[in-house]
Amino acid sequence: MDVHTVAAGVTIEDVVAAHRADLRTQAPYDVRYLRYWFDESRGRIFCLAEAPSADAAIAVHRQAHGLVADEVFQVQEGS
């Protein structure tokens, strides 16, 4: 799970476009960006990905659109 803090004025359309770029970019990194959530009023994005490492997930964001997350957490999902 990564967390981005983004500037005021970033819209859901911007986030959708960035996510699509992630999807086009991720395969060579063995990363799968799965879901994402956006708080437009507070400028926060959460991206859930399966990745062999945090660095791999970061590399996808960097290549796809350059908007790397502020923090990356290596999470397990509860059940």
Add this chain to the structure above:
Amino acid sequence: MDVHTVAAGVTIEDVVAAHRADLRTQAPYDVRYLRYWFDESRGRIFCLAEAPSADAAIAVHRQAHGLVADEVFQVQEGS
């Protein structure tokens, strides 16, 4: 999406127990805690819920186990 920062030593079993308490507690608040993710090494929990308000989601955590989140974000999911 809420974010909890928890002390070292908190385990996935602790988080599972807290989530189950949320599930038992949420109905009168019209809240549904859906999924959650835990970074044990960094002590961070992310909880995704559907709720009529942030306050309603907070109230469930408070009644269920008292462990309220540090931050609550009103997110929309991207597609």
